[in-house]
Amino acid sequence: MTSARASSATSPRSPLDFPSALRESGVVALVTFGLAFALVGFRAEDVPGGLDIRFRFDEVMAVTAVGFIGRFAWILLRQGRAFPVAVTALPFGAAMVAALLGPLYAPAAKLERFVVFGDLVVNWLLAIFALGFGGRAAWLIWHEASSITPEAREERMDRIGAAIQQASRYVGPLLLGLALALPFMPFADRRLLDIAILVLTYVMLGWGLNIVVGLAGLLDLGYVAFYAVGAYSYALLALHFDLGFWTCLPFAGIMAAFAGILLGFPVLRLRGDYLAIVTLGFGEMVRIILLNWYKFTKGPDGLSGIPRPTFFGLPMTANPPEGTQSFHQFFGLEYSSVDRIIFLYFLILALAMITNLFTLRIRKLPVGRAWEALREDEIACRSLGINPRNTKLTAFAIGAMFGGFGGAFFATRQGFISPESFTFIESAIILSIVVLGGMGSQIGVVFAAILLIGLPEFFRELQQYRMLAFGAAMVTIMVWRPRGLLAHREPTIRLEDARLKSASADSGGQPP
Amino acid sequence: MSVPATRAASAENALLSVEHLSIRFGGLVAVDDVSFTATDRQITAIIGPNGAGKTTVFNCLTGFYKPTMGRLALRHPSKGEFLLERMEGFHIAQTAGVARTFQNIRLFPAMSVLENLIVAQHNMLMRASGYTVLGLFGSKVYREAEKEAVDLALYWLDRIGLTNRADDAAGNLAYGAQRRLEIARAMCTRPVMLCLDEPAAGLNPRESGELTRLLMAIRDEERIGVLLIEHHMDVVMGISDHVVVLDYGKKISDGSPQAVRDDPAVIRAYLGEEEDEDLPPEVARDIGEERS
Numbered sequence: 046m047t048s049a050r051a052s053s054a055t056s057p058r059s060p061l062d063f064p065s066a067l068r069e070s071g072v073v074a075l076v077t078f079g080l081a082f083a084l085v086g087f088r089a090e091d092v093p094g095g096l097d098i099r100f101r102f103d104e105v106m107a108v109t110a111v112g113f114i115g116r117f118a119w120i121l122l123r124q125g126r127a128f129p130v131a132v133t134a135l136p137f138g139a140a141m142v143a144a145l146l147g148p149l150y151a152p153a154a155k156l157e158r159f160v161v162f163g164d165l166v167v168n169w170l171l172a173i174f175a176l177g178f179g180g181r182a183a184w185l186i187w188h189e190a191s192s193i194t195p196e197a198r199e200e201r202m203d204r205i206g207a208a209i210q211q212a213s214r215y216v217g218p219l220l221l222g223l224a225l226a227l228p229f230m231p232f233a234d235r236r237l238l239d240i241a242i243l244v245l246t247y248v249m250l251g252w253g254l255n256i257v258v259g260l261a262g263l264l265d266l267g268y269v270a271f272y273a274v275g276a277y278s279y280a281l282l283a284l285h286f287d288l289g290f291w292t293c294l295p296f297a298g299i300m301a302a303f304a305g306i307l308l309g310f311p312v313l314r315l316r317g318d319y320l321a322i323v324t325l326g327f328g329e330m331v332r333i334i335l336l337n338w339y340k341f342t343k344g345p346d347g348l349s350g351i352p353r354p355t356f357f358g359l360p361m362t363a364n365p366p367e368g369t370q371s372f373h374q375f376f377g378l379e380y381s382s383v384d385r386i387i388f389l390y391f392l393i394l395a396l397a398m399i400t401n402l403f404t405l406r407i408r409k410l411p412v413g414r415a416w417e418a419l420r421e422d423e424i425a426c427r428s429l430g431i432n433p434r435n436t437k438l439t440a441f442a443i444g445a446m447f448g449g450f451g452g453a454f455f456a457t458r459q460g461f462i463s464p465e466s467f468t469f470i471e472s473a474i475i476l477s478i479v480v481l482g483g484m485g486s487q488i489g490v491v492f493a494a495i496l497l498i499g500l501p502e503f504f505r506e507l508q509q510y511r512m513l514a515f516g517a518a519m520v521t522i523m524v525w526r527p528r529g530l531l532a533h534r535e536p537t538i539r540l541e542d543a544r545l546k547s548a549s550a551d552s553g554g555q556p557p
Numbered sequence: 558m559s560v561p562a563t564r565a566a567s568a569e570n571a572l573l574s575v576e577h578l579s580i581r582f583g584g585l586v587a588v589d590d591v592s593f594t595a596t597d598r599q600i601t602a603i604i605g606p607n608g609a610g611k612t613t614v615f616n617c618l619t620g621f622y623k624p625t626m627g628r629l630a631l632r633h634p635s636k637g638e639f640l641l642e643r644m645e646g647f648h649i650a651q652t653a654g655v656a657r658t659f660q661n662i663r664l665f666p667a668m669s670v671l672e673n674l675i676v677a678q679h680n681m682l683m684r685a686s687g688y689t690v691l692g693l694f695g696s697k698v699y700r701e702a703e704k705e706a707v708d709l710a711l712y713w714l715d716r717i718g719l720t721n722r723a724d725d726a727a728g729n730l731a732y733g734a735q736r737r738l739e740i741a742r743a744m745c746t747r748p749v750m751l752c753l754d755e756p757a758a759g760l761n762p763r764e765s766g767e768l769t770r771l772l773m774a775i776r777d778e779e780r781i782g783v784l785l786i787e788h789h790m791d792v793v794m795g796i797s798d799h800v801v802v803l804d805y806g807k808k809i810s811d812g813s814p815q816a817v818r819d820d821p822a823v824i825r826a827y828l829g830e831e832e833d834e835d836l837p838p839e840v841a842r843d844i845g846e847e848r849s
Binding site for chain 1: 619646648649657663666668671676680703710726742743
């Protein structure tokens, strides 16, 4: 196999080593069979009188065949023989799509017979797979040059990343404009707005965590703890003291920042993996305290009846209490339940933008530069007289504060919170958004949140397969862009800015 | 914070006086009762074979290790005397004004060259930014402090000849340039004493020539004390005003470069014991190179 690969590298038209290609495909088919036998082969079915296990021989064989053919196509592609792959895979994929869509549009055509599997989603995956192979083959034929090295690709992607980063001063406002206009678009229904609110919540959390992980380089696996502290702070303050959202919001942030400092102190000496484990433990501790401190937090029952935010004191309800006005009455509008969603949307948009502007600003301040220096080399920081303790604690506190704001928003949006909302998977998702977006990249977080939260949420019909796609997306990005989608760091000060700063005011001349 | 000295420094005019410094790691005595002084506007070199304890002395001076015994007194020209052995690591750089570089370069590789020099002025900028609060709102005090910091950074960029690389990531610089940048970064902390740990290691002859000129310029123009660990004898002999020789953690010689070069104890440490005299000179030199 290796010899075939080596020769193909030198001349793509060398004769195909059929036996070894078949052998390799056979091995893959065998492995696929072994996996599919257990995973696909047995299906528990409801029968009268209990569950029965049915063996699905056809599907196991189909999966094995797909493994064999897929591997063979891959070998062909690797050896520069894109043409046969393109002519088989493209029509097959197209036929699959036609067969899947056929019953919807042309029931008479009886296209169902081309459908390979019983499960709709698996069929779609197969179709996409085939089209992907075909498309790749076509692309190779089109470009002829299949010999692009990984380094060259990495470099090209870096250039693209840098270009997007450069363009972010235009892309950013453009995205913001789109975000502002979104609720007024004709296609913006309640579902889309709900998804947008969710995405923006994660964007905000991603930006908050970006301070801790992206800037200060402190790997935090327990970020959801601060989210929980913020949510519970708001909920408890609002329920016990009858305070409004706007009064409680700063408190929720302060409480979360305090929790951040609380976490920060014991982990000051830890770095890397050890830090990650302790933060993970902290996240779980907070969740378990919330779960078990029944008198205070109502434990697993959760807190309900959390007040909704008001628009400058005007509630967004259909029937306000006696003597008060609600939003639609004040502005003389027809009551619409979407108004509240739009209000929530703008609220989280504003909170997220505050997080973003704060981060962009603080990056250029001494403390932000010290965070980045700390990420780069803690020992060098100490040798320059930077206090690593205070620098780390501020990073934890400020990152946690934004998590707390996000939590307060979550509580007011849901109206109900329970410890179940603050499990480790939330921390993992937020961290994935930061890492996949490219550590320290603000706009990368937006793209990653849309990719990881928005798309799976949009394709909720696909049920558990969306988590499969989530995993696949993560693996793909990590293979394709190990440092994240947009991992390009823009210096906080450039020489021209420095010269401008230096020239402004009275030119002080050279320092001693 | 800073610890004022209880008694006057023993040596007159000494910027730094190290008295009876000992460091033990378990049973290993890394530095054993070493005393020396370093004066400002002078380059003091610490030399010795590998494992002699030179870097350990540096790590004590800059707060990375706590000495087992001894007294490290630094006389800051404007702030009075500091006892370095009682100060926490980063305070030594922050308050006492001791800056250092590292044997294996420790820049902030992903940050730009200019940023590296501005980060070094963290404490001054932090105070001016009102511990971030005023800075967030762009106060005038902070803007002026930032301008001052940028001026100093540009000045040092020019001095080390890296102005045209200012926006590049520090990690992408050539090795020699990284060495120069690390020295400039240390200078940006406005130190009274600069500690350089093998600044010429890995430099080619042209680069090490540039380095010696830079160090002499720092000594003469910035009027600070320079403490230097170095293996390149031509660099040491060329620029040092005062040489301290360590071997197996003990000080074996102390004096002007010429005096140290002729000291039999130093020759013994570098070239071996008396019985080596029977060997042909080139063999003796080879053994010496192996040890050093």
